[in-house]
Amino acid sequence: MVLFLDFNPFDNLLCILLGISFTVWFTLLLVFIIVPAIFGVSFGIRQLYMKTLLKIFEWATRRIERGAKDKNHPLHKPYSNAIIAKEPTSLEEEIKEIRRSGSNRDLDSASEFEMSDIFYFCRRGVESIMDDEVTKRFSAEELESWNLLTRSNYNFQHISLRLTVLWGLGVVIRYGFLLPLRVTLAFTGVGLLVVLTSIIGFLPNGRTKNFLSEKVHLMCYRICVRALTAIITYHDSENKPKNGGICVANHTSPIDVIILASDGCYAMVGQIHGGLMGVIQKSMVKACPHIWFERSEVKDRHLVAKRLSDHVEDKTKLPILIFPEGTCINNTSVMMFKKGSFEIGSTVYPVAIKYDPRFGDAFWNSSQFGMVSYLLRMMSSWAIVCSVWYLPPMSREEGEDAVQFANRVKAAIARQGGLVDLLWDGGLKRGKVKDTFKEEQQKLYSKMLRPTWGPQNGHSSAP
Amino acid sequence: MGSRASTLLREEEIEEIKKETGFSHSQITRLYSRFTSLDKGENGTLSREDFQRIPELAINPLGDRIINAFFPEGLDREDQVNFRGFMRTLAHFRPIEDNEKNKDPTASEPLNSRTNKLLFAFRLYDLDRDDKISRDELLQVLRMMVGVNISDEQLGSIADRTIQEADQNGDNSISFNEFIKVLEKVDVEQKMSIRFLH
Numbered sequence: 001m002v003l004f005l006d007f008n009p010f011d012n013l014l015c016i017l018l019g020i021s022f023t024v025w026f027t028l029l030l031v032f033i034i035v036p037a038i039f040g041v042s043f044g045i046r047q048l049y050m051k052t053l054l055k056i057f058e059w060a061t062r063r064i065e066r067g068a069k070d071k072n073h074p075l076h077k078p079y080s081n082a083i084i085a086k087e088p089t090s091l092e093e094e095i096k097e098i099r100r101s102g103s104n105r106d107l108d109s110a111s112e113f114e115m116s117d118i119f120y121f122c123r124r125g126v127e128s129i130m131d132d133e134v135t136k137r138f139s140a141e142e143l144e145s146w147n148l149l150t151r152s153n154y155n156f157q158h159i160s161l162r163l164t165v166l167w168g169l170g171v172v173i174r175y176g177f178l179l180p181l182r183v184t185l186a187f188t189g190v191g192l193l194v195v196l197t198s199i200i201g202f203l204p205n206g207r208t209k210n211f212l213s214e215k216v217h218l219m220c221y222r223i224c225v226r227a228l229t230a231i232i233t234y235h236d237s238e239n240k241p242k243n244g245g246i247c248v249a250n251h252t253s254p255i256d257v258i259i260l261a262s263d264g265c266y267a268m269v270g271q272i273h274g275g276l277m278g279v280i281q282k283s284m285v286k287a288c289p290h291i292w293f294e295r296s297e298v299k300d301r302h303l304v305a306k307r308l309s310d311h312v313e314d315k316t317k318l319p320i321l322i323f324p325e326g327t328c329i330n331n332t333s334v335m336m337f338k339k340g341s342f343e344i345g346s347t348v349y350p351v352a353i354k355y356d357p358r359f360g361d362a363f364w365n366s367s368q369f370g371m372v373s374y375l376l377r378m379m380s381s382w383a384i385v386c387s388v389w390y391l392p393p394m395s396r397e398e399g400e401d402a403v404q405f406a407n408r409v410k411a412a413i414a415r416q417g418g419l420v421d422l423l424w425d426g427g428l429k430r431g432k433v434k435d436t437f438k439e440e441q442q443k444l445y446s447k448m449l450r451p452t453w454g455p456q457n458g459h460s461s462a463p
Numbered sequence: 464m465g466s467r468a469s470t471l472l473r474e475e476e477i478e479e480i481k482k483e484t485g486f487s488h489s490q491i492t493r494l495y496s497r498f499t500s501l502d503k504g505e506n507g508t509l510s511r512e513d514f515q516r517i518p519e520l521a522i523n524p525l526g527d528r529i530i531n532a533f534f535p536e537g538l539d540r541e542d543q544v545n546f547r548g549f550m551r552t553l554a555h556f557r558p559i560e561d562n563e564k565n566k567d568p569t570a571s572e573p574l575n576s577r578t579n580k581l582l583f584a585f586r587l588y589d590l591d592r593d594d595k596i597s598r599d600e601l602l603q604v605l606r607m608m609v610g611v612n613i614s615d616e617q618l619g620s621i622a623d624r625t626i627q628e629a630d631q632n633g634d635n636s637i638s639f640n641e642f643i644k645v646l647e648k649v650d651v652e653q654k655m656s657i658r659f660l661h
Binding site: 123442 | 490493497500501514516518519520521523524526529553556583584587588604608610613621624625629642645646648649650654655656657658659
């Protein structure tokens, strides 16, 4: 009994202190983050934060380089520069060159086959083993400078006390302060989204409902943006997508959706998931028409196309947001766009999203991390900095088919974002490449063997 | 997420590989990065599937033959190649530097010599590894290169012509020496070399 009496005043004090700090915490949160999110204004805190971080990173990188030089330790430079230089010559040119160097006959008396032809395939094959355009797009980009995250540094050995202390401080700040803050915000944002959209769902369809739904969506996405400390610069907002159009963008991570949707209202397209995602999806669709597909419906291309075109024809409905690559790419390139969204025939509004990798790599490598661990990684990085460019709208031109249109849009996005434009399919992340590509190579080579007989299929063509 | 490249490859190993293959320190660490990014199983070796996952290699008509060159032991499906073996095979494609030509003639021939480059190409043709290219083997390799676009008879006559020109001892197949003779004028050094940056 006596013991209890002793602890009571302490308990009270502790409770009071905890209560006060929680209140202070939530007030700060409200004033500095949630209220501005509701009204779409910014105090500029994040910009200042970004500048400070950059200065620290530069110092850290220089320190590492100096440390490495002092110890005479060769630094592991990332291969953001390629390992090898590839010759840009075509199959025909190169095989002709090989034959020319080896033959003492006149080249016009066309040799059909030379044993040296194999050199071309040999070299190309081994070049692709050393460095190819595709497989490196499915893993995170390597950086020159160090951003105080061990996950992105390969030279991290004990170089100086100051550096290690700085890194330790970084860990404490990120996991002790930033992460809980962000998780709170994330829960607030998502919770508000679910609750408010369900409430709005009860209103009759009409202008009030649309207006409120827009405001609610924007507000919740803005809170989520702050939950990730995403510092976004929007360019050319006059080109923002309008009703009845389709917005296409390059895909790096699920965060792309939050980034775009916090600046404008879109109708989302996607598969219905179970769990928390499913709950969010079902409540969102109560407030305004998004396009969610059952798993079974996704395979039916005609059904998908019909629902999309029905949606765009209704001018009161919001523009659709689609990521035509179909999978996440590491933000150094843009891969093949699936032609489905380009067949529908409405105006396409291309958007280019480029992340600044210095602050935290936003790429979602789904084979390495699940969604939850990915989000935790994002929330424990310093910040997510990116630029969004709204490109002028494009439509399909006369005589252009869907694939050519898709490639034209892809090229525009790649050019604006400073990304490499690739023809390869993002599906190669998981699947095998089609045999047709190999058959093309074989066809090209066979042409070199045939000048004496003429082509197999009957019509004449110059070799 | 890339790889912890320099932390897993020890300095002694790098020195040994340097001596054996002639690659520079930075080339070895970069290629080790590449090796680990291809190694999906993360067990320090590459299997045939790991190579076939490279799209540009999968569409190469001789892709399978090239992959085979990395597995010298057998044609067993379960073969694995470690980093040393990987580098040894890649070393064939190092360019021949001028100062290497003046090296000590009693030292064993470097992996990227003209003869060894030709041996690499010869082995691509020689399917059963009996050191001879038979008519059948030549036909099979030709078929890989042209696909379905040329008929059997035409391919057959190409093979016959090629063997006729190359064969000197009348055994109707091409030995390595005959192979070297046929290609003596070809600029093997340049065509079977890959240009490295750094």
